[in-house]
Structure formats: structure tokens, C-alpha cells
Amino acid sequence: MxxxxxxxxxxxxxxxxxxxxxxxxxxxxxxxQGRIINQLAAEEMALNNSGAGHPVSNLSKPSQATGIETSMxxxxxVSVGPSWWQMxxxxxxxxxxxxxxxxxxxxxxxxRKVLHDMRVQALQQGFDEIINVRVETSMVxxxxxxxxxxxxxxxxxxxxxxxxxxx
Amino acid sequence: MSQGMHLSNTETIPGKLITASYGxxxxxxxxxxxxxxxxxxxxxxxxxxxxxxxxxxLQEARNEALQRMMMDAQARGANAxxxxxxxTSAVSGGAAELFAYGxxxxxx
Numbered sequence: 001m002x003x004x005x006x007x008x009x010x011x012x013x014x015x016x017x018x019x020x021x022x023x024x025x026x027x028x029x030x031x032x033q034g035r036i037i038n039q040l041a042a043e044e045m046a047l048n049n050s051g052a053g054h055p056v057s058n059l060s061k062p063s064q065a066t067g068i069e070t071s072m073x074x075x076x077x078v079s080v081g082p083s084w085w086q087m088x089x090x091x092x093x094x095x096x097x098x099x100x101x102x103x104x105x106x107x108x109x110x111x112r113k114v115l116h117d118m119r120v121q122a123l124q125q126g127f128d129e130i131i132n133v134r135v136e137t138s139m140v141x142x143x144x145x146x147x148x149x150x151x152x153x154x155x156x157x158x159x160x161x162x163x164x165x166x167x
Numbered sequence: 168m169s170q171g172m173h174l175s176n177t178e179t180i181p182g183k184l185i186t187a188s189y190g191x192x193x194x195x196x197x198x199x200x201x202x203x204x205x206x207x208x209x210x211x212x213x214x215x216x217x218x219x220x221x222x223x224x225l226q227e228a229r230n231e232a233l234q235r236m237m238m239d240a241q242a243r244g245a246n247a248x249x250x251x252x253x254x255t256s257a258v259s260g261g262a263a264e265l266f267a268y269g270x271x272x273x274x275x
Contacts, residue, residue, distance in 0.1 A: 021213065029214040036216055060177055068182025073174035073251055077229070079222045081208070083215030106215050113217075132177045138255035140221055140263050151212060152221050156229075156253060160175045 022085055029083030037109055044116055047123075055122045055129040056115060062131060062162055069165040074130060075158035076117035079140060080110040081151050107153060111135060114157040122161060133159035172237045173247035173274060180247050180274050189243040189271040194235025198228040199262040225263065229253065232267040245271035 062068065082090065086102035093100045114135065122130050140152040173180050200208070204220045211218055232253075240248050251269035258264050 025213045029216075032214040032216050062181050071173070071175060071181045071183075073176060075229075075253075077222065077226055079218045079225060081212045081215055081218050084213050086215060087212075131181075134176065134252075136253065136255070138263075139257055140225065140255070152208065152218050154221065154225055154255060156255070158176060158251075158253060160177050160181065162181050 022088060025083045025085040029085055033083070033105060033109070037105070040109065040113060040116060044112075047116075047119070052119075052123055054119065055127065056118050056133055056159065057129065057131055058133045058159075059131050062164075063129065064164060067165040069163045071160055071162045073158065074118065074121055074127075074161045075156060076114045076121060077154060077156040078110050078113050078117070079152050079154045080106045080113075081153065082106045087151060107137075110153060110155040111137075114155045118157050118159065125161070126163065127161040128164045130159040130161045133157055171246065172240065174233075174237075174251055174269070175247070175249050176251045176269075178250055180249060180272075183247070183274040185247075185249070185272045185274055187245075187273040189240070189245050189273075191268060192236050192239040192243065192245070192248060192271040193266065193268040194232045194237070194239060195264060195266040196228050196231045196235065197258055197262055197264045198224060200224055225255070225265065228263070228265045229267070232265045236267045236269065240269075240271035243271050245273055247272050247274045 057063070082103055082105075086105070089102040090100045093102075115133075118130055118133065121127075135155065135157045138154050140154050173183070175181070179185060200220065204224070208218050208220050211220075236248065236251075248269040248271050251267060254266040254268075256264050256266075
């Protein structure tokens with residue numbers, strides 16, 4: 001009886017520092033990520049429903065032959081990271097190979113977010129279009145030898161915003 | 168951001184004529200986050216999502232790289248930079264290099 005008790009007592013720290021963080025990460029991560037993804041989807045939907053155009057393209061030349069009033073470089077960027085739980089799932093998948101669905105969620109979000117921000121920027125500042133848009137991804141934190149539980153990916157979108165002269 | 172300097176990531180400044188080219192100009196900066204921000208981001212990683220500390224840091228750093236590139240171009244007497252590209256690389260854990268480069272030109 002006493003032996004069982006001691007074993008259970010020793011399991012408490014294991015539970016507190018190993019199992020509990022991942023459990024919380026799973027629960028709150030899902031909740032938080034679901035919330036920001038839904039929020040972005042709602043913003044995109046609202047923009048589409050308001051009849052706003054899609055001014056962002058990766059054409060290398062302006063689509064209209066009319067005169068150009070101004071042009072400038074615009075960019076938007078965001079850093080996102082998967083949750084500990086997703087990182088752990090990703091680590092598992094790395095062992096067996098195959099699609100890492102847990103990473104899809106946040107990386108997909110980051111890419112959609114920068115493009116959405118560009119579109120909003122163009123509409124708000126009154127640009128007619130943003131051409132030659134490039135989207136780049138880079139890893140901002142290298143996971144060190146000892147796993148420091150930080151992983152960040154940066155997405156940046158940049159392009160040339162154009163305002164046509166109205167005459 | 169730009170003091171009269173025209174920037175574009177297309178081959179020309181739309182609607183403008185290029186009269187002279189001064190070759191490649193570049194600007195770079197290496198930035199590290201402080202330990203507290205790293206720890207903060209580590210905890211933010213618990214739930215995932217946007218890491219605001221990194222977003223801001225990298226935006227600041229990218230602007231600095233752009234400024235340095237523009238100073239380089241100004242020193243050569245250019246008034247515009249075309250075909251601007253960005254590159255980011257993680258130098259070591261917790262530090263990133265932001266790099267901007269383009270071709271300095273004069274436009275009418």
C-alpha cells in the first residue's frame with residue numbers, strides 16, 4: 001500500500017510538468033487558433049460581401065494602360081508559431097513521415113493573413129492595385145539542440161502599389 | 168519611410184522613365200530578441216498563433232534594412248530603387264538577419 005502511494009507521489013511532478021502543459025496546450029491552442037482563424041475568415045467574408053475588389057496580383061506589369069499617378073513599395077508581415085501540442089504531433093509525424101496536418105493550420109493562417117492585410121492596405125490607402133506581389137516564408141527561431149519549445153515562422157508579402165491617374 | 172526615394176519591386180518604377188543605373192545597393196541588419204521576449208514567445212507558443220513580439224521585431228528590423236539600403240542608394244546619387252527583394256535568415260537561435268537589396272536608378 002505504502003509503495004503504491006510513494007509511486008503516485010512521484011508521478012505528481014511528472015504530471016504537473018510534462019502531461020499538464022501539453023494538455024493545456026491542446027485545449028487552449030485549439031480554442032485560440034480556432035478563434036483567430038474564424039476571425040480572419042469573417043473579415044475576408046465581410047470584405048468580399050462589401051463588394052471590394054481583389055487588387056492584389058503577382059503580375060509584373062500594371063494591368064491598365066492608363067497613366068500612373070503614384071507607386072510605392074508596400075509590405076505586410078506576420079510571425080506565427082504552432083502550439084507545443086502541434087509541435088509534438090509534428091515530431092511524431094517526422095518519425096513516420098507523411099503529411100503534418102498540425103502545422104498546416106498555423107502556416108496556412110499566416111499566409112492568408114499577410115495577403116488579406118495587403119488587400120486591406122490597398123483598399124484603405126486608395127490604391128488601385130498591388131502588382132508583383134511576392135510571399136516569402138522564413139524560420140525565425142531555430143530549434144536549438146536542447147528543445148527550447150519555441151518555433152516561429154515569418155511570412156512577408158510585398159509588392160508595388162499603384163494609383164492610376166484619373167483624367 | 169522614404170525621404171523622396173521611390174521604391175518598387177518591379178523592374179521599373181511604373182509610369183516613370185529610368186535614365187541612369189547605379190548597380191546593386193543593399194542594406195542588412197542582424198537583430199536578436201531579448202531573453203524575456205524569447206521566454207514570452209516560448210510561452211505564447213504553448214497555444215500557438217501569432218507571436219506579436221517577433222512580428223514587431225522583424226518589422227522594425229526590416230525597416231532598418233530598407234533605410235540602410237536607401238542611404239546606400241542616396242550616396243550614389245540615385246533617387247529610386249527598383250526590383251527590391253527581401254531575404255531573411257536565422258543566424259543562430261534567437262537572432263535573425265534581415266536583408267534588402269535592389270538596383271539603384273535615377274528616374275525622371
